[in-house]
Amino acid sequence: xxxxxxxxxxxxxxxxxxxxxxxxxxxxxxxxxxxxxxxxxxxxxxxxxxxxxxxxxxxxxxxxxxxxxxxxxxxxxxxxxxxxxxxxxxxxxxxxxxxxxxxxxxxxxxxxxxxxxxxxxxxxxxxxxxxxxxxxxxxxxxxxxxxxxxxxxxxxxxxxxxxxxxxxxxxxxxxxxx
Numbered sequence: 001x002x003x004x005x006x007x008x009x010x011x012x013x014x015x016x017x018x019x020x021x022x023x024x025x026x027x028x029x030x031x032x033x034x035x036x037x038x039x040x041x042x043x044x045x046x047x048x049x050x051x052x053x054x055x056x057x058x059x060x061x062x063x064x065x066x067x068x069x070x071x072x073x074x075x076x077x078x079x080x081x082x083x084x085x086x087x088x089x090x091x092x093x094x095x096x097x098x099x100x101x102x103x104x105x106x107x108x109x110x111x112x113x114x115x116x117x118x119x120x121x122x123x124x125x126x127x128x129x130x131x132x133x134x135x136x137x138x139x140x141x142x143x144x145x146x147x148x149x150x151x152x153x154x155x156x157x158x159x160x161x162x163x164x165x166x167x168x169x170x171x172x173x174x175x176x177x178x
Contacts, residue, residue: 039175040077041135044128047079048088052122053095062096064160065122068167076171090128090135094170097121097140099159104146118158119144122166124173141169 049070054062069092070081082088097120104115120143126136143165147158 040079041176043130044079044089046082046087046089047073048082048085048091048129049073050085050091050093052093055095055097056099058099058159061099061120061159061163064163065096065167068164069170072167072171073174077174079174085129089130090126092124092126092170092174094122094124097123099162101155101158114150115146115148116155116158117144117146118155118162120159120162120166122170124170126174136173139173141166141173143169 049066052062052066052069073079073092074081085091099118099120101116101118103113104117106113122141122143124136124139124141125134127134143162145158145161145165147153147155
């Protein structure tokens, strides 16, 4: 009986210690680590996305980029896209800086290119229209995609993929820092 009482007391103390450790481990007690905060600024609910400019000679990619950014904002963030800047909390604008192509691989015997890479640079600014605060100030994001004419792919295909990757990185810039 005496051993059972000691065993029960030991199990109870061990259980209380484990509960205290686990309960304190996931809380936000000022320690670095996990948090329950939102990934995006909470004072923003609407975004006006201005048509991106294109500084390069390859036309049409600014439309692909702007469309991809709008779709990603709607699907991956809590924000809504509005078409009237007067009703928006924030303004997202920018420009396609450069779009280029390079050869990734060549045929060993003929020297003809087999694979290509398309790369793009995009400059983004995100401004809070209520406070005038610049949330993202002329940040540059880069993206690339490869293609092969032997697979029936072309520059247009790869540049659209690169613009979608750039749009993903633009939306990632809208997250608050950890």
